[in-house]
Each structure stands twice: as structure tokens, then as C-alpha cells.
Amino acid sequence: MKSNNDYLRVSETFYSIQGEGKSLGVPAVFLRLMGCNLTCSGFSYSLNGVHLGCDTKAVWSQGEKMLFSDILDDWMQKGWMDALNRGAHLVVTGGEPLLQQDKLSCFLKLISDRCSELFVEVETNGTVCPKPELMSYISQFNVSPKLANNGDSKDKRWKPDVLQTFVDTSTAFFKFVVQSRTDVLEIESQFLSLFDLDRRRIWLMPEGGTNRDMSENSDCVVELCKEFGFNFSPRLQLIIWDQATGV
Numbered sequence: 378m379k380s381n382n383d384y385l386r387v388s389e390t391f392y393s394i395q396g397e398g399k400s401l402g403v404p405a406v407f408l409r410l411m412g413c414n415l416t417c418s419g420f421s422y423s424l425n426g427v428h429l430g431c432d433t434k435a436v437w438s439q440g441e442k443m444l445f446s447d448i449l450d451d452w453m454q455k456g457w458m459d460a461l462n463r464g465a466h467l468v469v470t471g472g473e474p475l476l477q478q479d480k481l482s483c484f485l486k487l488i489s490d491r492c493s494e495l496f497v498e499v500e501t502n503g504t505v506c507p508k509p510e511l512m513s514y515i516s517q518f519n520v521s522p523k524l525a526n527n528g529d530s531k532d533k534r535w536k537p538d539v540l541q542t543f544v545d546t547s548t549a550f551f552k553f554v555v556q557s558r559t560d561v562l563e564i565e566s567q568f569l570s571l572f573d574l575d576r577r578r579i580w581l582m583p584e585g586g587t588n589r590d591m592s593e594n595s596d597c598v599v600e601l602c603k604e605f606g607f608n609f610s611p612r613l614q615l616i617i618w619d620q621a622t623g624v
């Protein structure tokens with residue numbers, strides 16, 4: 378039976394490919410949930426000094442309540458349920474999707490009943506602890522903790538107990554947007570040393586809000602990956618679609 382409480386606050390849904398991190402290039406249905414608990418207003422996102430801040434804020438700050446059944450009907454009509462059954466990943470992103478984790482668990486239970494081999498990725502900023510019920514539906518967490526360059530206060534963006542939970546979860550992998558050696562030294566001191574985190578679980582991505590800015594920063598980040606033993610990830614969405622979202 379349909380319940381008016383069976384909803385998520387959704388900013389957008391689209392079918393594309395995973396553009397970042399461990400699952401780079403995999404076909405994926407994206408579910409972007411509304412709202413975030415950080416601002417990331419400190420990101421410069423430009424090597425030319427242009428200050429852009431969070432590159433998805435205009436999208437995640439808008440949205441609407443969508444009933445679970447309406448989301449699934451829409452995806453069925455568009456053929457996305459077939460795509461998920463063929464192996465496309467479901468990527469839940471934001472904003473910060475764990476702000477809606479109780480409702481998300483209910484939605485994932487429903488969709489899991491219709492897709493037997495569903496592979497669910499959740500993109501999180503690592504400040505909200507996932508509950509056991511949600512964890513039981515998640516195949517992969519993509520955790521993007523924010524460094525000092527993000528502009529939010531440390532007590533807001535850096536939650537050691539939450540990060541420890543993700544480190545202890547074998548399905549969690551970590552992505553950092555970096556611009557310089559200073560950022561990498563912060564990852565070494567604030568994450569690797571403190572949490573005994575295996576560097577093979579870490580991906581570095583070049584900062585940049587446009588394809589041009591990201592490309593200019595890529596050589597430096599590749600060299601840092603080689604020197605420190607991290608994985609490199611471009612942001613395919615910028616290479617292919619530049620600043621467009623929902624593609």
C-alpha cells in the first residue's frame with residue numbers, strides 16, 4: 378500500500394556512467410538527494426583564481442518530495458530498472474545522502490526486491506555515521522572527506538568516529554580532491570596515520586570546476602599519486618560534459 382511517508386527529497390535522477398573513483402566508467406543510475414550539512418565554500422575550483430565553491434550546490438539545494446513508487450515507475454518507463462538488472466550500478470549521491478538514510482534504507486529495500494543483483498554505491502562526505510540497516514544494502518561507500526581547503530570548520534567537516542566506522546567497513550573507499558602537495562601531506566597526517574588506512578583504498582582527484590582547470594591540475598596530481606602510492610581518478614563528467622550536470 379502507498380504511504381505518504383514513503384518518499385525521498387530528490388534533486389535529480391539520471392542514467393549515465395560513474396565518473397569518479399573505484400567504479401570509474403561503469404554505467405550507473407544516479408539518484409541525487411537534496412540537502413547537505415557542509416558548505417565547501419572554500420574550494421577555489423579554479424587555477425586562475427576564480428572562486429566557485431561546491432560545484433553541485435545549485436542542484437542539491439533544489440528538489441522535490443518524490444514517492445518511492447513514483448521514482449520506481451519513472452525508472453521502469455525509462456528502462457533504467459532493466460539497466461540495473463543488467464548490472465548498472467545505482468549511485469546515491471547529493472548533497473549528503475546520509476541525511477535521509479532512514480528513508481533511503483526503506484527505498485533500497487523496495488528496489489532490492491525488484492533487482493536481485495543490485496549494486497548500490499553511496500557517495501558521502503564522511504560526516505554522518507551509516508546505520509547498520511542502511512549498510513546492509515550498500516555494496517560500496519565512496520567517502521570524500523573534506524580537507525582544510527574546503528572552508529568549513531574542522532569540527533564540522535572532520536568526524537573521527539564516523540571516519541573510523543568507514544575505515545572499518547571493507548566496502549568503503551576514499552576520494553580526495555587535491556590541488557597541491559600540502560593537501561596530500563594533510564591526507565597523510567590526518568587520515569593515513571590516524572586511522573591506519575591502507576593507501577590502496579584512496580583515490581586522488583584533481584581540483585577544478587571546468588575541464589580546462591582540472592586538466593591543468595592533473596599532471597601535478599598524477600605525480601603525487603606516483604610518489605605517495607595513491608590511485609588517480611579524473612572526473613570523467615568534466616572531460617565529457619564539462620560543467621553540465623544531470624548527464
Ligand code: SF4
Nearest residue numbers: 413416417431472502
Ligand atoms: S560535501 Fe559535497 S555536496 Fe556538500 S557542499 Fe561539500 S562538495 Fe558540495
